[in-house]
Amino acid sequence: MAAPLKEQILKALSQVRDSDETGAGKDRPDVVTAGLIQGLVVKDGHVGFAVEVDPAEGAAKEPLRQACEAAAYAVPGVLSVTAVLTAHSEGGAAGAPPPASGPPPSRAGLSRKAAAQGTPKVALGADPLPGIAHTIAVASGKGGVGKSTVSINLAIGLTKLGYRVGLLDADIYGPSVPRLMGLTGTPETDGKRLKPMEAWGLKTMSIGFMVDEDTPMIWRGPMVMSALTQMMRDVEWGELDVLVVDMPPGTGDAQLTLVQRVALAGALIVSTPQDLALIDARKGLAMFKKTRVPILGMIENMSYFVSPESGEKTFIFGQGGVRRTAEELGCDFLGEIPLLPKIRETSDAGTPLTASDPDSDEAKIFIDLASKIAAKLNMNKS
Secondary structure, eight states: OOOOHHHHHHHHHHHHOOTTOOOOOOOSSBBTTTTEEEEEEEEETTTEEEEEEEEEGGGGGHHHHHHHHHHHHHTTTTTEEEEEEOOOOOOOEEEEOOOOOSSOOOGGGGHHHHHHOOOOOSSOOOOOOOEEEEEEEESSSSSOOOOHHHHHHHHHHHHHHHHEEEEEOOSSOOOOHHHHHHSOOOOOOOSSSSOOOEEEEEEEGGGGGOOOOOOOOOOOOHHHHHHHHHHHHHHHOOOOEEEEEEESSSSSHHHHHHHHHOOOOOOOOEEEHHHHHHHHHHHHHHHHHHOOOOEEEEEEEEEEEEETTTOOOETOOOOOOOHHHHHTTTTTTEEEEEEOOOHHHHHHTTOOHHHTTTTTTHHHHHHHHHHHHHHHHTTOOO
16 A cells, blocks of 8 residues: 555655755755654645755755755645745754744844844835735734634625735634635645635635644744745735735734735724723734834724614623724724624625625625725725
């Protein structure tokens, strides 16, 4: 019986050795033994992994990456290979859990001094993504505030207004867009670029399309940044008016990767009205201000619950917290989204409300918010 595909790929990679420009390296261990292969993922014939190299060598190791990619691609049954270079000062066996991480490495665009101070040194003037007029980030300070549901319904709301829209799920560790969009399967590829999945009028990309839902992504920060960069730049997005990026919670590697490598038209902050969520939302907003990303505004999700029987509003998480915070921080308050069973039910079913019932009062909330965002971006449809 043939060995599992993952074992065959590791065997093929074990034939690859690092070498310098003179070709020296016959006595060096292969890349698997040396612990250079990290995060190997195999799904339905599609392969992804990172090649970790010395930070001082960086791009000079591109031939090594290409050799590893070619070795894996030559294995029978492999349909596509995505190999990325990452720079990290520590090694480890392939597939080993990462050590506790410290400040983001300099490859992420941080000077050592800036990292120690917690202030990012941003590469201002980052290039826009080809063919995409506006890239916006939808962010939150903490998880559990319904940001992904808001991102999806806002993106679909923009399509209802006549715009060409893409959605990028930037949450590498906890991708939720495939389930919320009702999408399954693996993106098509020519071996170099991925074709986004499509549903509800959106072009969509997520790491969740390439790994099983129950598979944990045990990746170091540099691997996350490389994967996110590839999902932005190595995907055939085509011509888009807007790319909506559903950010993971917090202010870590993914956020810094986005602001440093893509020219953002702006950022939206989503929060519930409770004080705990607003503390973290303030941090997220402060990060975008420090990195000179325009703040499009704040959105309050789960503002209140409406009783189906009496129609009475109950402010479960407090009242008006996001509006007050927006006023304090000098940014626009864009609106409230109630805590409604229909939003939760359609999200769980993979049939986003704004697509499945666009004429409902609930969907009109998102379409109205989408209209405000389009106006802020100066997007006019004739």
